[in-house]
Amino acid sequence: MRLQRSPEPPPLARINVTPIIDVALVLVIILLVTAPMMSTSDLPVELPGAHARDLERPDFISVTVARDGRLAVDETAAAGIGDVPALVRGRLAAGRDRNRLVVVRADAALPHAVVRRLLEAAREGGARNLGLATAQIADGRP
Amino acid sequence: MNLRFGRRAPGEGPLAEINTTPLIDVSLVLVVILLLATPLTFESSFGVRKGDALAQPALVADRQDRVELTITGERQVEVNGRAVAVDQLAGALRPLLRPGSPREIAVACGDQVSHGAFVRVLDIARQNGAQTISVAGD
Numbered sequence: 001m002r003l004q005r006s007p008e009p010p011p012l013a014r015i016n017v018t019p020i021i022d023v024a025l026v027l028v029i030i031l032l033v034t035a036p037m038m039s040t041s042d043l044p045v046e047l048p049g050a051h052a053r054d055l056e057r058p059d060f061i062s063v064t065v066a067r068d069g070r071l072a073v074d075e076t077a078a079a080g081i082g083d084v085p086a087l088v089r090g091r092l093a094a095g096r097d098r099n100r101l102v103v104v105r106a107d108a109a110l111p112h113a114v115v116r117r118l119l120e121a122a123r124e125g126g127a128r129n130l131g132l133a134t135a136q137i138a139d140g141r142p
Numbered sequence: 143m144n145l146r147f148g149r150r151a152p153g154e155g156p157l158a159e160i161n162t163t164p165l166i167d168v169s170l171v172l173v174v175i176l177l178l179a180t181p182l183t184f185e186s187s188f189g190v191r192k193g194d195a196l197a198q199p200a201l202v203a204d205r206q207d208r209v210e211l212t213i214t215g216e217r218q219v220e221v222n223g224r225a226v227a228v229d230q231l232a233g234a235l236r237p238l239l240r241p242g243s244p245r246e247i248a249v250a251c252g253d254q255v256s257h258g259a260f261v262r263v264l265d266i267a268r269q270n271g272a273q274t275i276s277v278a279g280d
Contacts, residue, residue, distance in 0.1 A: 018164055019163055019164040019167045022164045022167060022168050023167050023168060023171050026168050026171050026172065027171060027175075030171075030172070030175045034175070047185065048257060048258040048260075048261035048262065049261075049265075050186065050188070050261055050262075050264070050265040050268075051265055051269055052186075052188070052265050052268035052269050053186045054186060054187060054188045054189050054268065060187075101187075101189075103187045105185075106257050107257065108256060108257055108258030108261070109256055109257070109258065110256065110257045111253060111254050111255065111256060111257070112213075112251040112252065112253060112254075112255045112256070112257055112259075112260045113253035113254070114257070115257050115260070116251070116253075116277065119190070119277060129189065130189070130190050130191070131187035131188060131189050131190065132187055132188045132190055132261060132264070133185055133186070133187045134185070134186050134187060134188060134261055134265070135185060135186075136185065136186050
């Protein structure tokens with residue numbers, strides 16, 4: 001009796017591109033979703049903690065002030081509070097929604113006078129909706 | 143011409159294993175992205191209205207129903223002119239912000255009081271029923 005070997009499968013000639021397309025599509029979707037969130041400045045800010053949650057809009061203009069006084073509107077550095085109204089006005093004009101939320105992200109250790117001046121500067125720049133950023137404390141009320 | 147429809151070549155076994163590589167790839171990318179985005183998702187914010195100075199006479203009629211908070215120190219607050227410690231603030235606000243009332247507060251804060259103390263008071267007010275928060279100007 002003669003044993004007959006089954007024929008060898010042909011070599012894999014094509015690269016399987018399915019995983020790379022999967023990953024690329026997921027990356028595109030994630031970046032589209034998180035792009036508005038990533039526009040905040042990376043200045044070091046220790047936000048004051050709060051239990052209550054209030055405004056949860058993903059699309060907002062951030063005015064960030066670090067403990068050492070450095071300022072930024074979204075990711076653009078500002079030389080001083082005097083620059084903030086023009087920067088906020090430019091951001092509002094660039095977007096479709098003139099009522100976009102403007103959130104002041106201020107370090108918890110800063111004196112309140114600084115935050116109040118920033119709120120005034122944002123309003124001077126045309127902001128109609130203002131918010132103060134907080135760090136969510138776990139076990140807070142929804 | 144020899145056409146075969148839906149039949150495997152001889153020696154070619156059925157596909158027994160599910161290819162999990164794409165699933166693992168996508169999961170790892172999701173984990174990395176979520177790790178990066180986590181600090182941002184834990185940010186929230188309070189909506190505030192930029193109010194007028196508390197002593198402004200034009201607003202006397204409007205001021206009758208709203209609660210006026212004045213933060214005089216890191217742990218000291220005045221509720222409608224009455225000094226209250228921050229620890230007792232919730233108890234002092236609850237009857238003033240009961241359902242049916244305007245649930246509006248106007249907050250004035252000393253210049254040198256820290257932003258953290260200011261937000262702590264807003265948080266207590268919000269948790270006890272305040273719906274509209276006006277920050278008094280200069």
